[in-house]
Amino acid sequence: MFEPAHVVPIGEFSRLTYLSVKTLHHYHEVGLLEPASIDPSTGYRRYSLDQVGRAHLIRRLRDLDMPVADVRAVLLAPDVASRDATLRAHLERMEAELARTRAVVASLRELLSPASPLAVTFVEVPAQPVFALRAVVDAAGAGRWYDDARLRLDAALGQAGVRAAGPHGATWAREYFEDERGEIVAFVPVRAGARSGAPDGVASTELPGGRFAVAEHLGGFDDFDRTYGALGSHVVRHAVGLSDPIREFYRVGPAETPDPASYRTDVYWPVQAA
Template sequence: MTATVSIGEFARLTHLSVKTLRHYHDIDLLEPVSIDAGSGYRRYGVDQVPRAHLIRRLRALDMPLPQIKAVLTAPNEAARDASLRAHLERMEAELARTRAVVASLRSLLTPAAPLAVEYRAIPAFPALAVTGRVAMAEIDQWCPDAFYRLHTALAAADITAPAPDGCTYAMEFFEDEIGAVVAFVPLPAGARLEPPAGTALIELPARRFVIAVHAGDFDSFDLTYGALGSYVAEHGGALAEPVRENYLVGPGDHDDPSQYRTEVCWPIGRL
């Protein structure tokens, strides 16, 4: 027969407070083995200690209580382990994001090198494009999907892009955190292509730009935008038109984010 202990003793065995244990009972996460009908005192079995320890560790990993309950009530080990792996992967992704933000914050404490800018006139050119109204929080998923569709279409037509992929971002994308985004792949002059569903043939207009190259991943992208936009404001007004980004080296070209190279092109005039 399994020994039972009072809720206070169980709190000492598990390092879960009495208040916490009562809450876990209320939500059917960790129920006592018996409750005295007269006093209402709860008693726990010592065989519940491992379950309590598991709950405590999952909470330390910020797993929500409903997910912990799903883990504990999983029909088999495979289902339980799948839930645990999924949460650990989310935690690892969050840890990577935190590290990136810390690195970006440290860069703010280091005096920035003078921004290297280039003035460039870019003639109009044809492109195959995917256009969408995209939320800023979803852009990291939207762009790879869009470029996959574009490059699949070019490969099927045996067409090689003459210049790097790019995107344009409308002002509202930054003002409202959602707005028009155009992902494009330049086409050779005279290329013949029937655009697949969801894509379109467009012409990027001729413009004059001030251009700076952002090196590395996109966690500190706002710093390049801030420096370049400030430079343009100080040296001549920008057009209220979409900013272009040209992905010289991007996720499709290199697995190491530190090797990414992106041209940020600020429009300043028409040709």
């Protein structure tokens, strides 16, 4: 059997690469790092010195939690552009996860600090004409669905030559919270009589009136549960809550500012009429 020059046993290769023998066996099994030669009678693996750099690259990519399939794509990339595209996509995912981790850490620190009393008011809300899109959505994809729905609503406003009569918002069905899947209605208030022409599925409809307990949520959505908890608790203590969808009005959100600390959301909790 042909054996390349400058090969070393797997134990020595382990020292050269800082990869354990067990790890090298695993990388062989999943097709990331084939030995330069394998003894047909003993199965003993030997590696070429030319493979040291490849092993170092694999180690660093795996240290970045890159999936094995993506590491393989990097190693087998036909050109530098393809390799860099895979690396760039993974780095972007890591940066997004890092931002998410920082937001959760900040939220946890906030949770450990005493909460400021939540100001809650009870209001009677008249029926409101809106342009709306509705869908049953999984919680994991709700953010993406709403972002797309908002763009479609804005397009409907433009096509109808209508200006929004208030901030964009959404209603969230009880099932969304209980089952992590439920109906969401994205809407934008419009003046009475405005018609969307139903472009791209946008309907001209009306949000029913009613009585609501209202509170303002300040900042991003990582600690949105605290506002929901405080508002819902206030309702339990001072009113009779209804199972109707909760409404949110995004007075200041991602469409208005890139700074989550500046977000302002009004939460409307439906309650029984006084």
